[in-house]
Amino acid sequence: MDAHIKKVYVPMTETGFYILLCLRTPNHGYGIIQRVEAMTDGEIRLAPGTMYGSLSKMEKDGLIEFVQEQDKRKIYQITKLGEEVLSLEMKRIKRLYRSVKEAEQ
């Protein structure tokens, strides 16, 4: 993983995290928005400008790849590099979560 990817994506935005998390199964932008809304009980509602911008940025950086088009919607899936970035981020969040738990005890 090169320095640019690390600098831009570790740590990453909530939007970026949910995109990678959801794209372990192929999906399109609006599909991700709906899934995230369901996963977070409506607390996180991603917006289309943010989604479109993030998807094109992540595709350019090789974190996700285009699979096929369906009714004018581009379907993407995560790449190997994307998986690596996601697992780094998950590790970081788990560490944060442990610290939160410890602080609460």
Added chain:
Amino acid sequence: MSTFKKEFRYFTIFDYEKEQDYLSQMHEHGWKFTTVYFPGIYCFEACQPEKVVYQLDYNQDGLAHKDEYLQIFRDCGWEYLMDFVGYSYFRKPAAEMKEDEGIFCDDESRLDMMKRIFRGRMVPLLVIFLVVLIPQLMRQLADNAWTQGTFRSSLFWFYLGLTVVYLIFFIRFALHYLQFKNRHR
């Protein structure tokens, strides 16, 4: 009473937030935005006063892949209106929103849009500034052009004026960028 109305408004390329507010206010007063054309003539049609959120995006990649780009906005309930000088115009009635909603949901993507405006609009200007304006001005300064004949001296003042306009433009952009960064820290 007329059912159409035109207004002249000048917004710079950094004033898209003001432009959005202006269009929302017009709609709330019963004037629905229909189109805008050069140099800033905004056209409206009489309508039922309503709270409607207007949003502008600047995304050249989106314009190049228009079908997918517009589809995701449509899926999210945003009506696409038109493109004007690189900006795409969208609107959505507030009644269809659960809470305050925009086409961006985090500051990172708002800043990304500003960077796209910078790359698309400011970089070409900066190149002209550095490659054409500054060398011209330096040459004329070296020749004492302002003392020589009407044509040479008016050319000198023209370049000087243009340089000042450019400088004001760049400073405004820098201030706008810094203000945004501070506001969202």
